[in-house]
Amino acid sequence: xxRRPSNLIYGVDDRPPAVTLLLLGLQHVSAMTSTLVLPxxxxxxxxxxxxxxxALIQMSMVAAGIGTALQARSRGPVGSGYLCxxxxxxxxxxxxxxxxxxxxxxxxxxxTALAGVMEALFSRAVTRLRPLFPPELLGVVVTMVGVELVVxxxxxxLALDAPAGARGAPVALGFLTLGVxxxxxxxxxxxxxxxxxxxxxxxxYAAAVLAGLLAPEARAQLAGPWFALPARAAAGWSLDPAxxxxxxxxxxxxxxxxxxxxxxxxxxxxxxxxRADMGNLSRGxxxxxxxNVLSGLLGGMGLSTFSSNVGLSIASGATSRVIxxxxxxxxxxxxxxxxxxxxxxxxxxxxxxxxxxxxxxFMVVAGVQLIxxxxxxxxxxxxxxxxxxxxxxxxLVPEAxxxxxxxxxxxxxxxxxxxxxxxxxxxxxxxxGLRRTLAAEVVPGPSAPEEAWRFLERCGAAWGARPEVVRRxxxxxxxxxxxxxxxxxxxxxxxVEGVFDELNLDVAVTYPGAPLLLSTQRPEAEALEDDAxxxxxxxxxxxxxxxxxxSEERDGRCRIDLHFVx
Amino acid sequence: xxxxxxxSGGEYELWISGRVDAFAAAELDAALxxxxxxxxxxxxxxxxxxxxxxxxxxxxxxxxxxxxxxxxGTLRVADASEPVRTVLDLVGLGGLCSDR
Numbered sequence: 001x002x003r004r005p006s007n008l009i010y011g012v013d014d015r016p017p018a019v020t021l022l023l024l025g026l027q028h029v030s031a032m033t034s035t036l037v038l039p040x041x042x043x044x045x046x047x048x049x050x051x052x053x054x055a056l057i058q059m060s061m062v063a064a065g066i067g068t069a070l071q072a073r074s075r076g077p078v079g080s081g082y083l084c085x086x087x088x089x090x091x092x093x094x095x096x097x098x099x100x101x102x103x104x105x106x107x108x109x110x111x112t113a114l115a116g117v118m119e120a121l122f123s124r125a126v127t128r129l130r131p132l133f134p135p136e137l138l139g140v141v142v143t144m145v146g147v148e149l150v151v152x153x154x155x156x157x158l159a160l161d162a163p164a165g166a167r168g169a170p171v172a173l174g175f176l177t178l179g180v181x182x183x184x185x186x187x188x189x190x191x192x193x194x195x196x197x198x199x200x201x202x203x204x205y206a207a208a209v210l211a212g213l214l215a216p217e218a219r220a221q222l223a224g225p226w227f228a229l230p231a232r233a234a235a236g237w238s239l240d241p242a243x244x245x246x247x248x249x250x251x252x253x254x255x256x257x258x259x260x261x262x263x264x265x266x267x268x269x270x271x272x273x274x275r276a277d278m279g280n281l282s283r284g285x286x287x288x289x290x291x292n293v294l295s296g297l298l299g300g301m302g303l304s305t306f307s308s309n310v311g312l313s314i315a316s317g318a319t320s321r322v323i324x325x326x327x328x329x330x331x332x333x334x335x336x337x338x339x340x341x342x343x344x345x346x347x348x349x350x351x352x353x354x355x356x357x358x359x360x361x362f363m364v365v366a367g368v369q370l371i372x373x374x375x376x377x378x379x380x381x382x383x384x385x386x387x388x389x390x391x392x393x394x395x396l397v398p399e400a401x402x403x404x405x406x407x408x409x410x411x412x413x414x415x416x417x418x419x420x421x422x423x424x425x426x427x428x429x430x431x432x433g434l435r436r437t438l439a440a441e442v443v444p445g446p447s448a449p450e451e452a453w454r455f456l457e458r459c460g461a462a463w464g465a466r467p468e469v470v471r472r473x474x475x476x477x478x479x480x481x482x483x484x485x486x487x488x489x490x491x492x493x494x495x496v497e498g499v500f501d502e503l504n505l506d507v508a509v510t511y512p513g514a515p516l517l518l519s520t521q522r523p524e525a526e527a528l529e530d531d532a533x534x535x536x537x538x539x540x541x542x543x544x545x546x547x548x549x550x551s552e553e554r555d556g557r558c559r560i561d562l563h564f565v566x
Numbered sequence: 567x568x569x570x571x572x573x574s575g576g577e578y579e580l581w582i583s584g585r586v587d588a589f590a591a592a593e594l595d596a597a598l599x600x601x602x603x604x605x606x607x608x609x610x611x612x613x614x615x616x617x618x619x620x621x622x623x624x625x626x627x628x629x630x631x632x633x634x635x636x637x638x639g640t641l642r643v644a645d646a647s648e649p650v651r652t653v654l655d656l657v658g659l660g661g662l663c664s665d666r
Contacts, residue, residue, distance in 0.1 A: 446589040449589065471649065478618050479621060482589065485588065485589075486589060522657065537624060541620065
């Protein structure tokens with residue numbers, strides 16, 4: 001069971017009081033609205049009426065709300081059990097724009113549902129793909145998620161879209177909001193830290209009203225009805241094979257971002273976190289895929305996990321999965337309350353910029369921590385560094401990719417997608433020839449345990465293996481060498497071979513003589529007075545310290561295989 | 567393996583460091599046997615500097631505990647390194663650790 005980190009106010013299994021829960025849910029909903037503008041851009045660029053954008057937003061909100069609650073489920077095959085809200089994903093923007101322009105809302109709905117099916121299928125395969133996603137690679141993904149927020153964050157915070165002579169007031173508003181959020185996060189205690197973002201937003205809205213910085217159309221949008229059933233932008237669904245590749249790429253990007261977000265969720269909820277729980281990631285991705293199928297069927301667009309919300313839960317110290325259920329319910333409910341939804345949609349741009357910069361800073365640091373969780377040898381350094389450099393090139397020198405064919409545009413248009421694919425490719429290439437082997441001969445006798453111990457210490461140092469794993473392997477091998485020597489089971493030298501490939505550490509011991517029987521059944525303490533009892537205890541300790549152990553004898557030669565997950 | 571003995575408040579402390587393996591455990595047996603002859607045989611083991619603790623070390627503790635309880639003595643592990651704790655937990659002797 002995961003050990004709860006001491007910096008959390010509400011851990012994943014905790015249940016905050018009702019009012020606190022409502023406010024925390026609302027705080028997450030505020031962050032989830034940050035991409036609601038994407039359907040507006042898609043519809044406007046296709047020259048379609050704004051009512052279609054409103055319908056897309058509402059249906060996406062319903063699906064994202066259900067997806068967020070589904071993600072928080074800790075039982076069954078769907079859901080990671082973490083607070084990892086979903087919203088309209090920027091990863092879907094390119095493919096969705098193309099489909100909407102070419103075939104209208106029906107094609108967008110059909111392709112979104114199909115992408116959900118692809119993501120669900122990917123989720124089933126992800127447990128077997130662990131070698132492709134080591135922690136440092138996921139760290140690159142998470143860091144790049146934060147980096148990708150730099151442009152929208154800085155553009156809005158620094159009011160780059162405002163006329164050159166009128167930036168002073170919006171910039172001041174943005175920094176005031178960011179300052180309040182930062183102050184409550186750094187110096188706030190208890191509830192003040194929990195609601196740092198909400199307090200910053202409230203003050204930002206108030207200051208925007210006083211300074212006259214609310215958008216002119218905000219009043220009209222806020223005059224909408226209190227209740228209205230969400231409508232579809234178009235009836236029916238359609239599919240077009242021409243858009244299969246763009247949606248497949250978007251699915252991959254969204255899924256990898258989901259893996260990164262969910263890995264951070266695992267890490268921030270477990271003080272002893274060492275590696276990604278692939279089974280949990282699989283269930284989390286299945287929740288994402290299910291939400292996307294639902295979004296397509298209802299009449300929404302592609303959804304992804306929201307890194308900004310994961311950053312928010314780190315900042316607030318509240319990761320309770322119940323908050324996910326509350327945020328999901330609130331987000332879906334807002335689709336039925338146009339007036340309240342409008343309040344979030346009209347968020348002043350500098351305030352939104354402050355919010356994005358606030359959460360991006362936590363994502364960047366969380367990603368760097370993931371990268372630093374492994375010893376960075378030359379291979380890993382190259383994978384991480386090159387991915388960053390090429391990923392950032394999409395952001396800093398986009399003209400370098402002007403000649404890339406349209407179908408690959410979603411990759412090079414996103415620093416996240418490019419960095420991720422480069423990291424996966426390099427990691428896969430450098431995995432070749434990674435398997436390393438060391439061998440030694442140990443003579444049975446009083447020095448055998450020490451020789452065995454020293455051998456694995458040498459292996460661990462040469463391979464840069466995790467000390468915790470090397471310690472367990474050393475313990476098991478020292479016990480084995482001591483037992484077969486002292487009990488007279490080994491009639492000749494022990495050949496010890498260690499094999500390491502980043503994910504596994506395997507030790508094989510062969511010797512002439514009688515086998516040491518391995519068992520996970522603990523022998524009775526009273527049985528320790530004779531050799532048989534001691535052999536049983538040694539076999540038990542060897543088997544229990546390894547993640548897998550096997551003993552066999554053939555033609556008077558024994559072989560014991562010990563497996564350790566790295 | 568190194569063993570040092572101290573007396574503190576009527577209790578004997580054995581400070582053990584290094585590896586308690588199948589062969590080195592004989593030294594631990596000898597040190598414990600010597601204490602078993604003293605009265606009262608109250609022993610605290612300090613094993614924070616033990617890198618490895620194997621089945622032979624477990625047998626030493628089980629043997630001594632049996633003798634000591636027959637004579638009204640006690641045995642406790644005052645502090646233990648992670649490898650020692652792991653093995654004691656695996657064999658069901660985690661209760662010997664007095665900080666639990």
